[in-house]
Amino acid sequence: MQKSEKKYIEILGDTVHPIHVTVSIILCATFSLTGFLAGKRLFPAIADEKMILSYSLLLGIGSGLAATLIAALLFRPKRFLIESTASPEEIEAILHDMQIDPSEEADMIQKDAVTRKEMEELGISHIFVGKGDRSS
Amino acid sequence: MSVLLISLLLAIIGGIIFSIIGLISGTDETATLVPFTLIVVLLGTPPEAVFAFFMSAILAKHLTHAIPTALMGVPGDTMAVPLLDHAAALRRIGVPHVALRKMVSGGVLAAFIALPVSLAFAQLLAGFSDLFKESAGVIFTVAAVIIAYFSKGRYVSIVLILPLAMLMQSLNLMAFDNLGKNLSISFFLGIAIGPMFADMMFALSSSARQSLLRDRPKEYHLAPEVRSWSGYFPNPFRVLTKRQTAYTSGAAFLSSLTFAFSPVGMTSLFGEATAARTRGLYKKSTTSLSVMNGVTESTYIAETVIPLVAFGIPLSPVALGPAAALFNAPPVFTSDPVHNLHSLLSVWDFLIYGLLGMIVAFLIAYPFTMNYARKATVWVMKNISHEAIIGMFMGLVAVLAFYEGELVGILVTFAVATVGGLLNRILGMGSGVQFMVFYGSSWMLAQIVG
Numbered sequence: 001m002q003k004s005e006k007k008y009i010e011i012l013g014d015t016v017h018p019i020h021v022t023v024s025i026i027l028c029a030t031f032s033l034t035g036f037l038a039g040k041r042l043f044p045a046i047a048d049e050k051m052i053l054s055y056s057l058l059l060g061i062g063s064g065l066a067a068t069l070i071a072a073l074l075f076r077p078k079r080f081l082i083e084s085t086a087s088p089e090e091i092e093a094i095l096h097d098m099q100i101d102p103s104e105e106a107d108m109i110q111k112d113a114v115t116r117k118e119m120e121e122l123g124i125s126h127i128f129v130g131k132g133d134r135s136s
Numbered sequence: 137m138s139v140l141l142i143s144l145l146l147a148i149i150g151g152i153i154f155s156i157i158g159l160i161s162g163t164d165e166t167a168t169l170v171p172f173t174l175i176v177v178l179l180g181t182p183p184e185a186v187f188a189f190f191m192s193a194i195l196a197k198h199l200t201h202a203i204p205t206a207l208m209g210v211p212g213d214t215m216a217v218p219l220l221d222h223a224a225a226l227r228r229i230g231v232p233h234v235a236l237r238k239m240v241s242g243g244v245l246a247a248f249i250a251l252p253v254s255l256a257f258a259q260l261l262a263g264f265s266d267l268f269k270e271s272a273g274v275i276f277t278v279a280a281v282i283i284a285y286f287s288k289g290r291y292v293s294i295v296l297i298l299p300l301a302m303l304m305q306s307l308n309l310m311a312f313d314n315l316g317k318n319l320s321i322s323f324f325l326g327i328a329i330g331p332m333f334a335d336m337m338f339a340l341s342s343s344a345r346q347s348l349l350r351d352r353p354k355e356y357h358l359a360p361e362v363r364s365w366s367g368y369f370p371n372p373f374r375v376l377t378k379r380q381t382a383y384t385s386g387a388a389f390l391s392s393l394t395f396a397f398s399p400v401g402m403t404s405l406f407g408e409a410t411a412a413r414t415r416g417l418y419k420k421s422t423t424s425l426s427v428m429n430g431v432t433e434s435t436y437i438a439e440t441v442i443p444l445v446a447f448g449i450p451l452s453p454v455a456l457g458p459a460a461a462l463f464n465a466p467p468v469f470t471s472d473p474v475h476n477l478h479s480l481l482s483v484w485d486f487l488i489y490g491l492l493g494m495i496v497a498f499l500i501a502y503p504f505t506m507n508y509a510r511k512a513t514v515w516v517m518k519n520i521s522h523e524a525i526i527g528m529f530m531g532l533v534a535v536l537a538f539y540e541g542e543l544v545g546i547l548v549t550f551a552v553a554t555v556g557g558l559l560n561r562i563l564g565m566g567s568g569v570q571f572m573v574f575y576g577s578s579w580m581l582a583q584i585v586g
Contacts, residue, residue, distance in 0.1 A: 006349040011335040012164070013210075014522040015354040018339060024523040028531030036535050054179045057539050061175060064531035072524035078353035081517050094228045100417050108416040114377045115419050124231050128418070 008078055015078045024071040028064050035063030091127060102128045143188040143489055146176060147496035150193035155501045158200030158212055159516050160525060165213055166328045166457040166567055169193060171532045173461035174321060177468050178539065183480040184489045190440070190462060191493030192500075195247050198433050199501040202239035203509045206232045208356050215432045218404040222411075222421040222428070229417075233509075238380070238422045239429035240505050241372040244498055245381065246388035246430030247437060251490050253392040254438035255483055258445035268447045272472050273579025279451060280572035286398065289564030296565055298584075301577035303555060307548050308577075314544045320466050320574075322537045322545040326552025327570045328457075329533055332526065333550070334557030356517060358510075372502065380426045383410055387427045388434040395442040395452045398568075399435035406431045445486055448478025456571035464575075466540075471575070 008015040039056025047055050095102050106128040109115050119125040150172075157168050169190075176189050201212025202219075209224045211217045219239065226235035268275060277297075284293035304323060311319045338344040376384065387406045394402060407428040414420040439454035440462065449471045450456045450463040462477050463469065469476035481489075504512070537545040559565040 006351045008350040008353060009335075009339045009345070009348045010350055010354070011339065011348070011522070011526060012332050015350050015352075016522050016526065020521070021336075021523045021526055024521075024527030025530045028527035029534040032531040032535035033538055036538060051180070053539065057175065057178060057535065060535040060539070061532065064528065064535060067531060068524050068528040071527045072520055075521045075523045077518060077521040079517055080353050080355040081514065082355055082357050091229050095417075098225060098228075098417070105417055109418065112416070112419065114379070115416070118377060119418070122231075122234060124234065127229055127231065 017075070017078060020075040024075060027071055028067040031067035032060045032064035034060075036060030095128075139182045139184050140492075142182060143185040143492055144496065146181060146185045146189040147192035147493040148500070150176075150189040150493070151196040151497040151500035154193040154197040154497075155200045155504055156516075158197040158501075159203055159512055160212075160520065164328075164331070165194075165197070165215065166460075167332060167529060168197075169458035170324060170328045170461055171529070171536055173459075174325075174465055174536055175532075177461055177465040178536075180468070183477050184485055186462065187477055187481065187486065188489040188493035188496075190459065191251075191437070191490045192497040193493075194436050194440070194458070195243075195433065195494050195497035196501040198247075198429070198436065199240050199243050199497070199505055202236055202243070202429060203505060203513055206236040206239065207510060207513055208358055210356065215399060215403065215436070218400060218407055219425060219428050219432075222407070222424045225417060225421045226425075234422060235425055236505065236509060237375045238426045240502065241375040242380070242384045242426030242428070242430035243433045244372045244502065245376070245384050245426075247433040247494055247498075248491075249385055249388040250392045250434035250437040251441065251494065252487065253389055254395070254434075254441040255445060255487055255490075257393055257395075257438075258442045259483060261442065261446040265447050268449060268451075269474055272449050273576060273582075275449070275451065276572055276576030277580055280569060280576050283453070283456075283572055284565070284569045287564060287566040287569050289559075289566075292563045293565040293569050296559065296563070297569070297573050298580065300555070300559070300565075300570065300573045301580045304552070304574050304577045305581050307551055311541055311544050311548055315541055317541075318466075319541045319545060319548055320464060321540040322548040323552055323574050324460055324464075324571060325533045325537055326549040327556045327567050327574065329529065329549075330553045330557030330560050330567065330570070332529070332557070333553035334561040337554065337557070338561075358513065358517075376426055377423075380423050383423060384426045384430040388430050391431045391434045392438040394435070395439045397435075398453050399432065399439060402435045403428050403431045441486065441490070444476075444478055445483065448474035448476055450571070450575065453568045456568050456575075460571060 007017065009018050011021065036056050036059065039059035040052065043052045043055045092102060109119060109128060116125070153172065172193065173190055177186055198215065201216045204210045204212045205216040205219055205223050206227065209220065209227055211220055223235045226232060280297050281294055284297060287293045308318055335348065338348050373381065391402050391406060407424045410427045411420050411424045414423045436454055439452035440459040443449065443451040443455045444462060448463070450460060455463060463471040464476070533549060534546060537549040541548065556570050560567060
């Protein structure tokens with residue numbers, strides 16, 4: 001195992017930095033609980049008695065969300081966004097890959113008036129027609 | 137403020153928050169909906185507004201979860217997993233926007249069919265409601281066994297029902313000794329965040345960490361912008377062909393009558409049935425996607441509404457997971473004895489406020505999805521780190537558990553998250569089973585220990 005370069009961990013399907021996620025959790029939990037406890041101290045002076053807990057909860061949640069914002073500003077996402085555009089050749093390869101014969105598919109669409117009209121309206125009727133016939 | 141105004145306001149808030157959450161791939165419904173619904177309930181919101189909030193939230197989330205699914209091939213949440221194959225086919229041939237439009241339109245159509253159908257069906261079932269309420273303990277236990285059998289872990293989930301029930305009751309006893317009251321929010325928050333918590337524990341373990349280590353950030357492939365309409369957004373009922381409308385409506389109707397099965401399972405089932413009846417890649421994929429996203433909406437609505445309106449006790453996977461707080465949010469709502477939306481709202485309230493929530497969600501999420509899907513995805517991917525999202529949920533959970541039981545509440549939540557999360561991740565004992573075990577645990581132990 002080469003352990004030197006593996007600095008990310010995957011939690012719930014996305015990559016995070018271990019230290020960043022720890023700091024973020026501590027930050028949010030501290031803010032939320034502090035907000036709630038502060039609310040329990042402050043609100044008895046200004047609010048109706050049976051609303052104190054609810055208002056405090058709201059304050060706790062509000063400060064938790066503020067902490068989330070801070071965490072979002074402090075820690076940038078660890079993701080690569082790759083924009084992929086498929087060229088007509090690639091589309092043909094993909095169709096081949098999916099074991100679909102473009103001409104058969106085009107034929108089927110030609111015979112189906114509803115689908116043909118829909119694809120024409122969307123400007124995507126070229127997809128199955130093959131190379132050289134790209135009008136959109 | 138009048139109830140109607142509060143409902144409208146909360147529906148707007150729910151629609152906006154969950155439109156955004158839908159965009160964030162991989163956000164689990166239970167972990168997101170339970171804390172937010174709890175907050176709304178505990179703040180003393182009128183029951184009508186709670187329901188409007190919930191309906192708006194689920195519709196909005198299921199419309200925007202189509203965005204990462206269509207544009208990046210990453211499921212927006214677990215419900216979107218069965219849609220991936222067809223969405224990927226359309227994305228690869230360069231028409232992800234068509235996939236998106238079909239999904240979103242199917243979802244909207246199905247949602248508006250599902251609410252009245254499931255309400256009517258709930259009325260039929262309500263005749264048995266007293267029977268159900270009196271024997272809630274037995275029902276939860278039997279249901280736990282059935283759900284366990286269908287969970288990923290199957291036999292191990294059945295074998296572990298009793299030990300887990302005992303563990304939860306002991307924790308509850310400990311909490312009662314310290315606080316003089318029973319806890320329940322802390323328990324189901326623990327169950328809800330279990331899987332996320334398990335990942336974190338793996339990360340902290342020097343022996344288990346290897347499986348989670350990555351040498352570089354995760355890659356997302358985003359399809360290019362293709363916009364074939366400008367300035368307006370298309371009428372959802374014109375996006376679908378007549379045949380797609382008919383299939384989606386039929387599937388929505390049928391799936392609204394099934395409330396005890398897994399929504400993901402139902403979605404796959406109806407999707408496969410549609411695909412088998414349709415020829416041609418383009419037509420097959422677009423038709424299946426409309427039907428499947430429709431079924432994700434209709435099963436969700438039916439599984440929430442039917443148990444809620446007919447019995448008031450959570451008897452479906454959705455009612456036990458994402459909708460749990462509508463049934464049980466002590467001290468405001470309890471399901472044993474039944475004192476929740478079931479007893480507080482009439483069928484007409486459910487229909488009116490449910491429709492209100494859904495219309496609001498539609499007005500927010502639909503134009504948003506149609507016009508800003510790609511821009512919003514890029515923005516979220518580039519600006520909202522996963523660290524911040526995990527932090528937010530841990531913060532919410534901490535404050536809610538503390539609200540219910542101070543430090544004891546937090547300890548109970550993390551104890552349950554530890555055990556539940558590991559059982560879930562390693563042994564395949566899903567959250568649904570764990571929720572059922574929690575609900576049935578006092579009855580089970582009363583029968584055995586006395």
